[in-house]
Amino acid sequence: MSAAASSEMRLRVRVSGAVQGVGFRPYVYGLAMRYGLAGFVTNGPDGVIIEVEGHRVSEFVATLPLEAPPLSRIEDICVREIAALAAKDFSIGTSEVGRLTTQMVADTAVCQQCLDELFDPENRHYLYPFISCCHCGPRYTIAERLPYDRRNTVMKTFTLCAACATDYADPASRRFHAEAIACPTCGPRLSQGINAIVAAIASGQIVAIKGLGGYQLLCDANNQDSVERLRRRKHRLQKPFAVMVESIQRVGEIAEASAAELALLESVARPIVLLRSRNNLAPAIAPDLSRVGVMLPVAPLHHLILRALRSPDARERSGPVIVATSANLCGEPLLIDNAQALRRLERIADLVVTHDRDILTRVDDSVLSVAAGGPQFIRRARGYVPDPIRLERSVPPVLAVGGALKSTVTVTRGNQAFVSQHIGDLNTAEGIRAFEKTIRHLTSSLDVEPIVIAHDLDPDMASTRFAEANARSLVAVQHHHAHAAAVIAEHGHAGPALALVLDGHGLGSEGGNWGGELLLCEGTRFRRIGHLAPLQMPGGDRAAREPWRMASAVLHMLGRGHEIGQRFAAQRQAGCLLELLDQPGGTATTSAGRLFDAAAALLGISNVQSYEGEAAMKLEALIRRTAILEAGWTINSGVLSLGPLLSRLIDDDVDAATGAELFHGTFAAACVDWVMRSARTTGVNTVVLSGGCFLNAVLSDKIPGGCRDAGLTPLVPRRLPPNDGGLSLGQAWIAALQIAQQSSARGGAI
Template identity: 40%
Template sequence: RDEQALSAAVTALREGRILAVKGVGGYHLMCDATDAAAVERLRRRKPRPHKPLAVLFPDPEGPQGHWLQACVNAEPEALALLRSPARPIVLMDRREDCPLPPAIAPGLREIGVLLPYSPLHQLLVEAAGRPLVATSGNRSGEPVLTDEAAATAGLAHVADAFLHHDRPIERPADDALFRVIAGRPRALRPGRGTAPLELSLPFRLERPVLALGAQLKATLTLAWEDRAVVTPHIGDLGTLRGLEVLARLAGDLQALHGVSARALICDAHPDYASTRWAREQGLPVHAVHHHLAHASALAGEHPGPGDWLVFTWDGTGLGPDGTLWGGEALLGGPGRWRRVASLRPFRLPGGERTALTPWRSAAALCWESGRTPPFLPEEGGLLRQAWERDLNCTSSSSAGRLFDAAASLTGLLQEVSFDGQAPMWLEALAQEAPGTAIELPLQRGEDGLWLADWAPLLAHLADPTLPPVHRAADFHASLARVILEQALAVRKAQDFERVGLTGGVFQNRLLSETALAQLEAAGFEVCLSTRLPANDGGISFGQVMEHGAGRSNHD
């Protein structure tokens, strides 16, 4: 019976059908990665129009090992991680003559590569004799499905066939995801094989706490005494299933370690689902601001004496002043951070919703600097009126929205279908040419904050006489230069040696490596997130660090 099921599954894959496969931490949706029609069908049904798909390759040491060599250029560090017992997904540079269809990872120069990590995966990919798409079996943004009945119902509109097994999956665990940046593997998503992840705290907690992370890319961290345990990636808490998994994991984590949290820590944003959930649990709740948690997560991963200057660049997060931060430099350490540098703030019409429409960010920046946006859809007129009247506008210093605007102004894309698409596509474009930094004025305000002015970039980004590839490359070079100049400006008045780069923007390899090289040349010690993601997946650990260190400093 088992052999018949496996044979039927392989036949389905070879015939271009989509297969839902129960794995170790949840279900995968699989299809023939060499079949462009099958890949497009999977994208249409899920729906997942542009987000990259991971590819399961045959073992490179086996009879089908030529596939990996034919598709990607594998750095030694990436290959070692790929073959490690954790078996994560590792981003690798796609070969120009790669036989896989572009629809695997449209707009990108990398492929998420995965090797078999269970006997079932090994049998499937070997029998198929070719690489297989292996993407999470879930609704977009939700935790991966684990139960046979739920998967059959939830994936019926996507999968043509199902391959189940009878071993229960107690806790969902998506595949871990890594990218090699500056010669070292950096976690982008904690998951199967790498999480739960235990980290030591540089202090002892008086009572156990449970930190709930952020709204997107959520994780939990249970901490007691001087120990902290970070869960695998949960996903978007804006969905009902996301909240259900959070609640179940919160209970499981405490039961597993025999520890009961006596307080909860959440993001300071009052509208986050985790914040609302925390308020309903009947325990003391402590709120930590988003970017302070980012900085403290990095400091906790790389403990040491002395002050840090940590650049926390991402899409958005509520700052202590009530504005949306995202382009900050924080000086100090956990529990005592002080904002010393930022990007020139601008008003975002529609607030956080602009993340799905890069043209809105571009329009806001243009209006802020007295320019006419080169692209404005029909609804742009109403948006301009709202912006002029300051209706539903939020002040923001977000580097992520600056990336969105750059993608729009270069003509790369005006709307996105997944979080991070615009910056990812912009980086891929920028990698095709060397960049030259545009000088961006750095001024110190009355509050002592060093502000970098992005306005000179706008004309350059929108210049139709310049190839888009050069505009994208110059944008990256300019922001790397801003990081260096802000660090040098702060160092003139403050004593610190270490510079940190964290937040979702620093998943960008080109920006991170360029900034790191320039900072090290200027004599700084530079640290990047490694075991924890730079993105919001590290926030829950940072919340523990910020809360615990703050109480320790206060005491």
């Protein structure tokens, strides 16, 4: 198409941010046509490069950020005038090469336009499970490197048919330069048809399918036998399963959802969202819990399965509900390889459905809740990674390797921190291999060579061992300081801050088992100004898996150790635990997580855990309205003791629900009191709140609210989880600040 050109002005425009793989070039092409401009647009190493020439270039630049594609995120537009070329046409050029500073884009759910085509018998994509366009589909999971061109993705192995080639080359098409473009003629194929998948689920079988970021296990969420069978085969005895429903209209059938929760469910990221359950699914879905994880369909395949499962005579607000959980063996990473899936899932799934589009980067489903008036991550992965977190200043290139549980890694580049997807726990060989592969992929795709590796203080972590084996320059960051620093970095806070970190475990700066800490943070340094009263951990790490041991430690602390044998008679070692607790020099902890475990066991809710956080989650599930025990805590020299509260929980007139409500309300009030006193003493009014215990809905609501009521400014994690999934960002920020300080002391530039 010819454009009316003008030699009066030519502009070179560089657009940076998430602008590749989102339909930005065809958008620019259409905008240039609208204003009658000549020039070109191309992907470059630092974003999208545009040159425009003509009378209306100023209007073009003004409109550029206003109508950008829905998946794009513009961070900067740089414009400069250059010599006019008297060009006649506008074109899309080949990608430029160079050092990368642009961003990759997260995978997104199928868009409504593709969904309409999916179920249109007249469309050539009818019932095709890999339909996508510039506005939806896989990105991060199929890309080898940037620039995001088809030749740099797994789709390069699929030769376009004539119809797809026409769409790909047509500026008026929604699939113009859509790199994942495919159709039944030339694209990927499933190993099994939809009818076979649906028949298996409907008959009570378990089906494994290859999703966007890895394999998933599906079964009928209303079939108790199927769900129990899945639990046995997967060795997942109690940990809750997420469920999937066909549309937002179906959500209300199984859960209560606020407007904010519904908005999260419908977002293009399509995360799992924790909602209050109506308890009308199979009881084995989320045993003894009040919330259930719900998600909407993500990929076209999900829509096809759920539509086919729908009963022809179903009521308007009725529809199928299926379990949709990660297809992995207990404690191991998500499976992405076809051969591995067929081999390793044969004892779990009755039917394994593969396809021939490779997954290069495993990415699990993201999990969120709504807490303290906003979204809270429990697991950050598909739909959000690799979106960067903007830092308040440019920093040197750092790799931070996180902790041992809920592992993530972070790479910094300029004023951006790229936090990886949830990797999982690093206690298996497969987990460590996935961790190392994630590091290689993140550093290579970002074209970053870290000059330092930041890690946890704990020398026994696999992540620490990796750092020590792979870097000359290391920065060790205390676990709870990293929790606090992650929130400080996210919010761009400068100056001192108090940090209340309520967590399960972390090695203290001088040894010891920390977990309920009040810190004073400033720059690269912190000071421990308070902690929870220590409790013994009889049996060491075993006490973290067996809450009855922590309850026994409480009884011993209160002078009621003689009750241990009777209260926990079902536990084989209960009879000898008092003798162990009487011995000096045993392991002790200030952990908030172990305090929750103790309360759950004292109230008869959970004596032994089958998954991390089980006792605390079941304790929380009993709450309807919190209560506060007056004088239920003491604070002496910065040490917060809940002794009076714990003593009350043991009384015979306190049932489990009453005790749970009393424990949560009193603990939250005690923490607010603790912080208020420290704020008066230090003169610091900004309070960072982090640590895994803030996944508790009561704490995440009551403590920030109490801080605000006291005139303090709470900072809570919004873009990362408060648990160990956020550790790597905090480590990276502390390491970057240390490098800057050292450079400044030498009088050099960063």
